Structures are given as C-alpha cells and as structure tokens.
Amino acid sequence: MTFWIVVxxxxxxxxxxxxxxxxxxxxxxxxxxxxIVVFTVALSAGLYNHLGDPNLPSGRGGGDTLPELGAVMDSxxxxxxxxxxxxxxxxxxxxxxxTMQQFDTAVSAYEKAMELEDGRNAQTMVDLALxxxxxxxxxxxxxxxxxxxxxxxxxxxxxxxxxxxxxxxAERGDTDLAVSRWEILLGLNPPPxxxxxxxxxxxxxxxxxxxxxxxxxxxxxxPDHPAVADAAAEAPANADPDAIVTARLALSxxxxxxxxxxxxxxxxxxxxAQPSPxxxxxxxxxxxxxxxxxxxxxxxxxxxxxxxxxxxxxxLARVSLSGSPAATSGDWFGSLIVRPxxxxxxxxxxxxxxx
Numbered sequence: 001m002t003f004w005i006v007v008x009x010x011x012x013x014x015x016x017x018x019x020x021x022x023x024x025x026x027x028x029x030x031x032x033x034x035x036i037v038v039f040t041v042a043l044s045a046g047l048y049n050h051l052g053d054p055n056l057p058s059g060r061g062g063g064d065t066l067p068e069l070g071a072v073m074d075s076x077x078x079x080x081x082x083x084x085x086x087x088x089x090x091x092x093x094x095x096x097x098x099t100m101q102q103f104d105t106a107v108s109a110y111e112k113a114m115e116l117e118d119g120r121n122a123q124t125m126v127d128l129a130l131x132x133x134x135x136x137x138x139x140x141x142x143x144x145x146x147x148x149x150x151x152x153x154x155x156x157x158x159x160x161x162x163x164x165x166x167x168x169x170a171e172r173g174d175t176d177l178a179v180s181r182w183e184i185l186l187g188l189n190p191p192p193x194x195x196x197x198x199x200x201x202x203x204x205x206x207x208x209x210x211x212x213x214x215x216x217x218x219x220x221x222x223p224d225h226p227a228v229a230d231a232a233a234e235a236p237a238n239a240d241p242d243a244i245v246t247a248r249l250a251l252s253x254x255x256x257x258x259x260x261x262x263x264x265x266x267x268x269x270x271x272x273a274q275p276s277p278x279x280x281x282x283x284x285x286x287x288x289x290x291x292x293x294x295x296x297x298x299x300x301x302x303x304x305x306x307x308x309x310x311x312x313x314x315x316l317a318r319v320s321l322s323g324s325p326a327a328t329s330g331d332w333f334g335s336l337i338v339r340p341x342x343x344x345x346x347x348x349x350x351x352x353x354x355x
Contacts, residue, residue, distance in 0.1 A: 073093065073097070073100070076092055076096065090112045090113040091124070094106045094107075094127065095127075103134045103135035106131040106134075107135055110124060110127055110128035110131050114128055120154065121154075122150075123158065123160075125148070125150050125151040125154075126151050126160045126161050126164070129143075129144040129145075130164075132147075139168075140164055144164075145165070145168045148164045148168065149165060152165055152181075156184070157346065157347060159190075162182065162185040162188075163181075163182070163185055165181050166178045166179075166182040170201075176253040178205055179205050179206060179253055180252055180349060182198050182201065183290075183347070183349065184349060186199065186347075187290075206253070242297075242298075243294035243295060243344070244307045244340050244344065245294075245295050245296075245307075245315060245338050245345075245346065246292060246293070246346075247292070247293050247295070247317075247346050248290060248292050248293075249267065249290060249292075249293055249317050249350065250348075250350070251349075251351075252334075252349050252350060252351035255351060258332070258353070259286065259319060262285055262286050262287045263285070263320060263321055264283055264284075264285065264320045265283070265317060265320070265350075266283055266318050267283070267293055267295060267317050268280070268325070269281075269295055269307055269314070269338075270314050271310065272312075272314045272337070277301055277302060278301055279302075279305060279306075279310060280295055280296075280297075280301060281299060282299050286319055295315075296308070311339065311340075312338070312339050314338070315335065315336055315337075315338045315346065316335040317333060317335070317348050319333070319350060328354065329355060330353065330354060331353070331354045332353050332354075333350060333353075333354065334348050334349050334350040334351050335348075336348060
C-alpha cells in the first residue's frame with residue numbers, strides 16, 4: 001500500500017510539471033490540457049505496469065528480454081476470461097490499455113473494476129475519470145467531474161482527486177471551492193516546488209498579489225523565496241515526533257470572510273461514540289492559522305485515557321467566538337475521523353458554522 005502511495009505521488013508530481021506550463025497560458029482545463037494530464041498518468045502507470053511488475057525477472061542477464069506490452073495484455077485478457085472477478089487484473093488491463101492509447105478498453109476495464117469494488121475505491125474512480133477525459137477529449141465536467149467529487153467523498157485527502165476537482169471548480173468559475181480543494185492538497189505537503197505553484201494559484205484566486213517565481217533548473221525555488229520560508233515554518237517535519245496526529249488547520253474562504261476578530265481555536269480529539277469528555281484538547285489563536293498542530297498523549301484530558309489508546313477518533317477544530325470550548329451559535333468548525341495507523345498527517349478545514 002505504501003508503495004502505491006509513493007507511485008501515486010510521483011504521478012501527481014509528473015502531472016503538475018506537465019500541466020503547469022500550458023495552464024499558465026490558457027488558465028483553463030482544455031481538451032489539450034486534459035490530454036497532457038492523461039498522457040502523463042498513462043505513461044507513468046504504464047511504465048510501472050510493464051517494467052515494474054515484481055513477477056518479472058530483474059536485470060538483463062541470460063539473454064532474457066521483457067515481454068512486449070501487447071503480449072502482456074493478451075495474457076491479461078486470458079486470465080480475466082478464466083477469472084472475471086479479478087479486480088487487480090482489470091486494473092492492470094486498464095493501465096496497459098491507457099499506455100497503448102486504447103481508451104475505450106481502458107474505460108471498460110476501469111468500469112468493471114469499479115463495479116467489482118462496489119464503487120468504494122477512490123483511486124479507481126480517479127483513474128476512470130482520467131480514462132474518460134482521454135477518450136472524449138473534453139474539459140473536466142459531467143461524469144469525470146462527478147467521479148472526482150465521489151472520490152473525495154470516499155477519500156477526502158486523495159491528491160489526484162483534489163488537484164483535478166480543484167481545476168474543475170476553477171474552470172467553472174467557483175474559485176472558492178478551487179481554493180478549498182487546493183488548500184487541502186497543499187496541506188498534504190507536496191514537494192516545495194509544487195507547494196509554491198499551489199500557493200501562487202490560490203493567492204491569484206483570492207485576488208492577492210504574489211511574486212511570480214519559476215522553479216530553477218534544479219527544480220527548486222531560491223532559498224530566500226517567501227514560499228520556501230513559509231513551507232519550512234509549517235512543515236510537519238518540525239512537528240512533535242511523539243505526536244499521535246499532526247493536523248494542518250486552515251480556514252475556508254467563507255469562514256475567513258465571516259470572522260472579523262481574533263478568537264480562540266480549540267482542537268479537540270474525541271471518541272465519536274462518547275464525545276464527552278474529550279480525549280485530548282489543544283488551544284491556539286485564530287491569528288496563527290494556517291498552522292500545523294501536533295496532538296499526542298501530552299494533551300490527554302483524563303489520566304489513563306490516552307490518545308494513543310484509540311484506533312480511531314474524531315478530530316474537531318472550533319473557532320470559539322465566545323472564548324469557551326463549548327460550541328455556541330455562530331462558531332465555525334471542521335471535523336474528520338482519524339485512524340492514526342492509516343494516516344496520522346491530515347488537513348482539517350474549518351468550513352462549517354454552528355446554527
């Protein structure tokens with residue numbers, strides 16, 4: 001699983017570098033731009049599928065050669081005829097078909113994989129959306145946009161879904177939603193050069209004036225660039241190494257526009273089945289946001305009831321206009337369920353208001 005996370009991250013990095021030069025000129029997700037996106041993803045995934053199959057012999061010794069991709073696909077089709085419920089086989093066929101630019105086959109294979117998974121796998125939805133974009137050569141709208149949204153409903157921190165859903169929102173003029181989605185992506189700590197790109201577009205969507213900076217030949221920003229300083233100041237690498245969860249807290253655009261004074265912000269970890277008393281609490285000031293906050297056993301409220309003892313808990317951030325940790329009408333908040341064993345670094349957007 002960890003390996004695929006790394007592969008997905010590398011694919012996203014490649015996509016951003018391929019898309020950004022065209023995006024800067026066109027400022028919209030055109031069919032050509034979508035084609036670049038899909039080609040990059042297809043090439044990255046296809047190369048791994050063809051060259052990185054762990055069952056293939058390594059090295060070039062002994063006169064062995066890697067099988068042709070067409071032969072691999074024929075073998076996959078035969079395997080799927082014998083075992084039509086092999087979801088991983090359908091995904092491999094889809095990725096191979098993308099590499100061969102057989103987009104109809106890729107769409108059908110991803111559709112079958114999604115059916116076998118009962119529509120519960122976010123990454124399969126993302127991959128299907130990309131296959132549809134490649135086949136139809138259309139902007140991110142209609143079903144592909146719906147698939148990205150559905151993927152985020154299942155996996156709110158899916159990097160690819162966040163990127164494309166944000167681009168789709170910007171395309172239709174909903175820059176507030178685009179900002180919200182790309183802020184979450186920013187909170188997932190992409191490489192510094194990608195972080196600077198995201199920050200620049202977010203600032204532009206907000207109407208802020210930011211210095212225009214391009215990555216250097218080495219792919220890094222100058223050390224004195226403000227984006228580098230900001231990233232270093234907020235990087236979870238500087239967070240408490242004993243933390244059970246590390247959260248990057250940020251306000252949504254609506255919350256930012258609504259709150260006119262500084263206030264207390266309470267970060268609360270609680271058991272969804274028994275919300276009171278909370279497991280752990282941390283307090284900071286609204287003026288500190290966005291901020292990376294670590295929470296561990298040191299913030300536990302009750303002796304013998306440590307945060308590390310919970311496999312799952314709700315993490316809630318509340319801007320308290322009254323100054324009290326108890327919710328009052330008008331407070332802004334955000335929450336999500338955290339499973340530290342799966343992911344202990346999260347982005348938490350404060351984007352809802354207490355009636």
